[in-house]
Amino acid sequence: MSAQRECGWGAMPLPEIRTVDDLRSALSRYGFPGDRERFEDELAAAIGASPTDDFERPAAVVRAYRHRVRIRNSPEIMAALEEARAGGGGG
Template sequence: FPGDDMDFEKELAAADLDDLTEVRAITQAYRHRVLLRCNPQAMDALTRSTEDVASELNQKMADWGVQ
């Protein structure tokens, strides 16, 4: 995720560091992104095209008999 470090620094700089709820939200969002980046399956899922996902969903729905 290019620019994450800069965006993180900007968000923290703009945040009221005494507002723990705001700091926690920023930290959790970036922690989630780091975890995604470190998980090969998650990164593969993120790079799939919309058409690929739609095709898989349509196939599963057909298998289930859903139209």
């Protein structure tokens, strides 16, 4: 029994993410449910709280969500997450 097959997780072509708009598109298509909306909220909050000469917080939000797209595109990681969620994560 494979969590990957049951949930429809398979190898998806990893989208090229070079801009914030690329990331938005990738989150809409490849992200976890709700990722796009959370990304927009977190990015807006990070930008609003950042000094005008330091955008490290917004950059960290972008990096985190780019990583989420990569996780979602990894059948191995998705299978391991499902296994851990089902209680077979050992540890």
